[in-house]
Amino acid sequence: MIVEDSILEGCIAGKRSAQSQLYKKCASTMLGVCMRYAGNRDEAEDIVQEGFIKVFQRISSFRREGSFEGWIKRIMINQALNHYRKNRKVPFTSVIEEIDETEIVDLEESEPMDVIPADMLLGMIQKLPEGYKMVFNLYVFEEFSHKEIAESLNVSESTSKTQLLKARRLLRKKIIDYRQSKKSTKIHE
Amino acid sequence: MNSSKFPAGEGEQIDDLFRKTLGDHTVEPSGNLWKGVSRRLLWKEISRFNFTNVPQGYWISGTAAIIMILGLLYFYSGSHQSIRVNPATEQVTEGKSSSGNNSAASSPAIAEKKSLVTPNQESVAKVTGKSGLPGKPQMIASASVPAPRPVPRNAEAPARHEPAASLINPPVASERWSLSLLDPIRAKGLTLADLNDTIISLQTPQGIMKIQKIKPVSVQSFSADFGVTPELIKYNTTHSYSEMNYWLNARMSYHFSKFTLQTGIALGYVYDEGKYQTKYISKDSIGYFTSIISFYVNPDNQNEIIFNTKDVPVYDSLQHFADDRTRNRYTYIELPLLFGYQLFETNKLSLDLMAGPAFTFLIGTRLAEPYIDFPNARIIRIDDNTAQRVKMTWKISLSLHLEYRVSKSLGCYLEPSYKYYFNSFTDKEQTSSAPYSIGIGLGIRYHFGKITK
Numbered sequence: 001m002i003v004e005d006s007i008l009e010g011c012i013a014g015k016r017s018a019q020s021q022l023y024k025k026c027a028s029t030m031l032g033v034c035m036r037y038a039g040n041r042d043e044a045e046d047i048v049q050e051g052f053i054k055v056f057q058r059i060s061s062f063r064r065e066g067s068f069e070g071w072i073k074r075i076m077i078n079q080a081l082n083h084y085r086k087n088r089k090v091p092f093t094s095v096i097e098e099i100d101e102t103e104i105v106d107l108e109e110s111e112p113m114d115v116i117p118a119d120m121l122l123g124m125i126q127k128l129p130e131g132y133k134m135v136f137n138l139y140v141f142e143e144f145s146h147k148e149i150a151e152s153l154n155v156s157e158s159t160s161k162t163q164l165l166k167a168r169r170l171l172r173k174k175i176i177d178y179r180q181s182k183k184s185t186k187i188h189e
Numbered sequence: 190m191n192s193s194k195f196p197a198g199e200g201e202q203i204d205d206l207f208r209k210t211l212g213d214h215t216v217e218p219s220g221n222l223w224k225g226v227s228r229r230l231l232w233k234e235i236s237r238f239n240f241t242n243v244p245q246g247y248w249i250s251g252t253a254a255i256i257m258i259l260g261l262l263y264f265y266s267g268s269h270q271s272i273r274v275n276p277a278t279e280q281v282t283e284g285k286s287s288s289g290n291n292s293a294a295s296s297p298a299i300a301e302k303k304s305l306v307t308p309n310q311e312s313v314a315k316v317t318g319k320s321g322l323p324g325k326p327q328m329i330a331s332a333s334v335p336a337p338r339p340v341p342r343n344a345e346a347p348a349r350h351e352p353a354a355s356l357i358n359p360p361v362a363s364e365r366w367s368l369s370l371l372d373p374i375r376a377k378g379l380t381l382a383d384l385n386d387t388i389i390s391l392q393t394p395q396g397i398m399k400i401q402k403i404k405p406v407s408v409q410s411f412s413a414d415f416g417v418t419p420e421l422i423k424y425n426t427t428h429s430y431s432e433m434n435y436w437l438n439a440r441m442s443y444h445f446s447k448f449t450l451q452t453g454i455a456l457g458y459v460y461d462e463g464k465y466q467t468k469y470i471s472k473d474s475i476g477y478f479t480s481i482i483s484f485y486v487n488p489d490n491q492n493e494i495i496f497n498t499k500d501v502p503v504y505d506s507l508q509h510f511a512d513d514r515t516r517n518r519y520t521y522i523e524l525p526l527l528f529g530y531q532l533f534e535t536n537k538l539s540l541d542l543m544a545g546p547a548f549t550f551l552i553g554t555r556l557a558e559p560y561i562d563f564p565n566a567r568i569i570r571i572d573d574n575t576a577q578r579v580k581m582t583w584k585i586s587l588s589l590h591l592e593y594r595v596s597k598s599l600g601c602y603l604e605p606s607y608k609y610y611f612n613s614f615t616d617k618e619q620t621s622s623a624p625y626s627i628g629i630g631l632g633i634r635y636h637f638g639k640i641t642k
Contacts, residue, residue, distance in 0.1 A: 019230065023223055028215040035216050045222050052226045053233070061511070066474070118210050125207070140204045141212065143502075148472065168203045175203075 001029055001069045008068070011059045019056055027052075029069070030076045036125050036137050037080035051079040077142060081152060084134055116178065124174045132167035135160050259540075409445045414438070414602065416632015424461060424614075424624045432460040432516075436523065438632065449529030449541055457523055457549070461614070463515035464574040465559035470506045471566040477502045508569070513559040519578055520553030525586060541590040547608070548583045576615035584610040592634060604630035 003025055010018020031048050038044035054075055062071050125133060134153055138144040139160075144152065149160040389400040418436040423429065440453030477500045487493035527545035534540075559571055588606035595601060608626045 014234070016227070016230070020223070020227075023226060027218045027222065029213075031216040031218045031222075032211075032214040035214075036211060041216075041219075044216075045218060045225075048218065049222060049225045049229065053229050056230060057233070116206070116210070118214050121207055121210050122214065125211070136207075140208055171203055171207070175206075 001025060003068045008059065008062070011056060022055075023052060026069075026072055030072065033073060033076050033141075034080055035122055036141065037077070037084065037133065039126055039130075043083075047080050047083050048076065050083070051076040054079065077138075081134070084130060085153075116175065120178060124171055124178075127174075128167055128170060131163050132170065135163035136167040136171075139164050409443070411637045412442045412444065412634050413637075414440050414442070414632050414634035416602065416604070416630050418455075418604070418606065418628045418630035420606070420608070420626045420628025422459070422624050422626040430462065432462075434459045434626065434628075436628070436630075438630065440525070442529075442634075447531040449527075449531070449543070451527040451529060451543065451545075452525060455523035455525065457521040459519045459521055461517055461519070462575075463517045463556055463559075465513045465515065466572040466574060467511045467513055467559055468508065468569040468571075469511065469566040470508055470569060472504045473507045474502050475505045475507070509566075515557035515559055515575075517557055517575065518555045519551060520555075521549045522552055523547050523549045527586065527588075529590065537594050539590075539592045539594075541592075543586070543588045543590050543604075545586060546583060547586050548581065551578055551580050554578065578615055579613070582610055582612050582614060584608045588630070598636045600634045600636065602630070602632055602634055604632075606630060 003022060007018050007021050007025075011022055027048065030051065031044055034044040034047040034051070035041065038047055051072075055072055058075075062068065125136065128136065131153075135149055138149045138152065139146070146157045146160040146164075149155075150157045153160070155163075391398040391400065416438050418438060420434050420436065421431050422434050423431050434457060436455045436457040438453060438455045440451055440455075442449050442451040479498045480501045482497045482499050484494050484496040487495050525545060525547035527543045527547075529541040529543040532540045532542055556575065586606055586608045588604050590602055590604050592600045592602040606628050608628070610624050610626075614624065
């Protein structure tokens with residue numbers, strides 16, 4: 001994603017045409033990011049909308065030392081975390097659900113997977129419990145350490161590690177379920 | 190659509206699968222998303238309205254609209270003048286009398302007036318230029334008419350109506366007496382016998398009728414009004430900006446003649462910007478290094494070693510300073526003392542010019558906390574640079590009170606206003622940076638009964 005200086009200057013000056021151009025360049029990428037943090041598309045669009053308002057309000061503080069994409073992505077992720085904090089109805093640790101260990105199939109023993117569509121994987125993340133989803137996203141995509149995740153989400157490091165473990169297990173189960181359902185479909189065909 | 194094959198045999202295989210598949214995943218937004226962003230931006234711009242940014246065309250259009258509205262109101266008020274005979278005589282007529290050649294419209298009034306005058310009888314008629322509004326100039330017509338004398342049979346019958354006599358000293362008369370009142374008399378063919386500063390003498394078939402100008406009747410009344418005034422306030426601190434404030438008003442007005450004296454109380458929510466500088470540490474990427482993952486000897490060239498490498502980002506804790514602006518809210522009580530003058534009034538509409546001082550007292554403060562965007566930042570220190578508000582300010586208010594009477598005692602009003610603050614809101618600002626505000630008040634007014642003196 002390359003954003004020309006003229007667009008940035010226009011946005012700093014508050015020109016709506018420049019804001020529109022910036023939006024067109026970044027919106028699909030940012031919505032892709034926010035979809036991972038949200039439960040559905042509407043929620044993700046709400047986050048993106050709030051995020052863009054902040055981007056346009058604070059664009060003059062962008063120092064151009066790093067990439068613009070990194071800056072705007074950081075604002076979106078922060079907005080997603082704010083959204084999560086605002087709407088968190090239950091204590092973080094209580095969302096951990098027990099997974100039956102016997103259901104877990106070691107992927108190393110399983111056959112190579114077919115192609116898994118991105119939308120399918122995205123749906124799997126979206127359906128994770130909120131706490132799992134946040135930790136998994138921050139750890140895997142944003143490459144936060146557990147210490148940073150703990151500070152961001154106001155939880156302990158051990159909670160962050162546990163959440164990640166549970167998220168991975170749940171996702172692994174979902175992948176295997178998907179693979180098995182696809183296999184049975186092929187047999188029927 | 191991105192997709193990936195499942196990589197087997199690695200401990201972090203789940204992470205890799207999702208990272209590779211969804212790392213650069215894009216989703217096309219719906220058309221409504223930009224509309225929502227655009228609408229929110231517009232709302233933000235309106236709430237942070239800056240008068241210097243208003244296009245010239247808007248100013249011209251707005252000014253033209255106000256002039257047109259005022260012109261229409263003036264025209265409307267001027268076209269409904271009437272002549273009314275004192276209700277005490279139980280003879281009430283109305284008609285237009287705005288120009289010199291409207292005899293048809295005014296003749297009924299004269300006819301009624303004539304019927305009041307009977308031989309050996311005194312009668313009193315009030316003639317007003319407008320529809321009986323308080324404080325308007327009035328005249329009393331008094332007639333002292335002798336009983337008709339017997340007419341000799343051979344005598345010529347006197348002319349019932351002599352041609353309209355020319356007014357005595359017409360230029361002087363037009364200054365002392367409104368022509369709109371004299372015209373009906375002339376049009377009816379009555380003879381003007383005498384005219385001075387206070388009395389018109391008319392020659393009628395029944396005798397001399399005198400019309401006396403009397404002092405305007407002084408009418409006093411009270412009213413109470415309640416309303417809300419959103420206003421835009423302009424601050425001239427280190428940078429100029431505007432904020433939207435809201436006032437709830439409860440006022441009492443004392444009306445006498447065309448004047449008004451008004452006081453009351455207002456509760457206001459006033460907003461401004463809080464200024465903070467935050468020092469924080471965040472873990473930022475400062476570069477990368479190339480890590481050798483594996484190497485092997487090139488099978489084609491035994492002297493060559495091929496390295497498999499990976500770029501590893503390097504993070505470090507960096508110190509930052511961030512300027513943060515927050516939106517603070519202050520609660521004020523305002524005590525105004527306004528003087529007003531009625532510019533015009535009709536049966537339904539009235540327009541008053543109001544001006545006077547108002548004193549505001551700070552009674553509550555709600556300061557917003559600074560907000561740091563980055564979740565992994567560690568705050569070291571926050572410097573609060575927000576200026577402290579002073580406890581009392583005073584200002585001059587100038588407003589136009591346009592009222593529409595819904596009923597005899599109830600009206601609703603629109604009140605554009607301008608306020609200039611004579612002392613600064615804060616202890617750090619100079620007098621020259623004192624703000625001004627422009628608002629539009631909306632509300633209802635209840636009129637209590639009139640007291641006539």
